[in-house]
Amino acid sequence: MQFIRDIYAAKLSAKKPVISFEFFPPKTDEGERTLLERQIPALAQTGPDFCSVTYGAGGGTRDKTLKIVDAIQRKHNLVALAHLTCVNHTREEVGAVLEKIRALECKNILALRGDPPGGGEFQKTPGGFEFAAELVKFIRAQNGFSIGVAGFPEGHVANKIGRENDWRHLKEKVDAGADFVLTQLFFDNTDFFIFRDFVTKLGVRVPIVPGVVPILSATQIKKFTQMCGAKIPPSLHAQLDVLANDDEAATEFGIEYATQQCVNLLRNGAPGLHFYTLNKSRSTVQVLKNLGLA
Numbered sequence: 001m002q003f004i005r006d007i008y009a010a011k012l013s014a015k016k017p018v019i020s021f022e023f024f025p026p027k028t029d030e031g032e033r034t035l036l037e038r039q040i041p042a043l044a045q046t047g048p049d050f051c052s053v054t055y056g057a058g059g060g061t062r063d064k065t066l067k068i069v070d071a072i073q074r075k076h077n078l079v080a081l082a083h084l085t086c087v088n089h090t091r092e093e094v095g096a097v098l099e100k101i102r103a104l105e106c107k108n109i110l111a112l113r114g115d116p117p118g119g120g121e122f123q124k125t126p127g128g129f130e131f132a133a134e135l136v137k138f139i140r141a142q143n144g145f146s147i148g149v150a151g152f153p154e155g156h157v158a159n160k161i162g163r164e165n166d167w168r169h170l171k172e173k174v175d176a177g178a179d180f181v182l183t184q185l186f187f188d189n190t191d192f193f194i195f196r197d198f199v200t201k202l203g204v205r206v207p208i209v210p211g212v213v214p215i216l217s218a219t220q221i222k223k224f225t226q227m228c229g230a231k232i233p234p235s236l237h238a239q240l241d242v243l244a245n246d247d248e249a250a251t252e253f254g255i256e257y258a259t260q261q262c263v264n265l266l267r268n269g270a271p272g273l274h275f276y277t278l279n280k281s282r283s284t285v286q287v288l289k290n291l292g293l294a
Helices: 004-013 029-044 062-074 091-103 132-142 163-175 189-202 218-228 234-242 247-267 282-291
Strands: 018-023 050-053 080-085 108-112 146-151 180-185 208-212 272-276
Touching: 004 018, 004 146, 004 180, 018 029, 018 208, 029 062, 029 282, 050 062, 062 080, 062 091, 080 091, 080 132, 091 132, 108 132, 132 146, 132 163, 146 163, 163 189, 180 218, 180 272, 189 208, 189 247, 208 247, 218 234, 218 247, 234 247, 247 272, 247 282
Parallel strands: 018 050, 018 272, 050 080, 080 108, 108 146, 146 180, 180 208, 208 272
Antiparallel strands: none
C-alpha cells in the first residue's frame, strides 16, 4: 500500500485533486455489516485515493477500527488511514497499537490528541502524551508511516483562547513530522481560506485538505456541529429550519450545497476533498458525480 504523502505529491504534480472518505466504526454488528458490505463498496466504485477510519474516545473502538482498516485494504484494495489518539494510552501502549497497524501493512496514521470518553477536559495519561505534536514525533521516530494531523478552520471546540492559537499548534504538529492536514468540517469556505492563508504564512508547506460533510438531515447536522464546534451560517440555518421535517429534501439540498462548496474549494486551490461520509454512500457519490470526479 502507498504512503499518503506520495499520493498527494503525485496528484498535485498532475494537478488532480486527492479524494478521500472517512468512516467510523459502527456500534452494532448489523451496522458494521452494512458499512463493509454496502456503503464502502458503493463508495469504492468512485475510485477514492484513500479512506480513513476513526478511533473512538479513549481507544474504545480500537479493534473495530483496525478490522475496518484491514477490510478496506485487503477486500477493497484501497489505501487506509488509521486514526490514533493520545487518550488513555501510555507511550508503550501507543507503540503496541502502531505495531498492530504495521502488521496489517497499513502505512498511514492520522495522529490526534483525541477527546476523552464522555467529554470533559482532556487529561494527560501518566506515561503518555499531552499534545498531538508529541504523538506525531513519536510515530515519526518509529519509521514506516506517513502521518496526517487535524486542522480546525474555526478553532477546536475545546479551545477557549481563540482560533489563531489552534492554528499555531498546527505548525508545531507539522514541524514534528506531519505530512498532510485534514480539516474539521465547515460550511463557510471563507473560514477555510483564512485558516489556510494564516498557517501558510507561518511556514506550513504540507497539503491542507478541507473536510466536507454532505448534510443528510437538519436535526442530525445540528447535533453533529454542536459536538464538533463547527458553525452553521445564518442563511444555511434558515434553510435547514425549512427542511426540518423532510429528510429527503434535506439530503438533496445537502448534495447541492456540498457540490457548490467543493467547486469553490477546488477552484481556489484546495489540494483535495476529504468527505465525512457518516457511513453513508449516496450523497458523497452524487457530489463526486456532480463534480465529474467519480
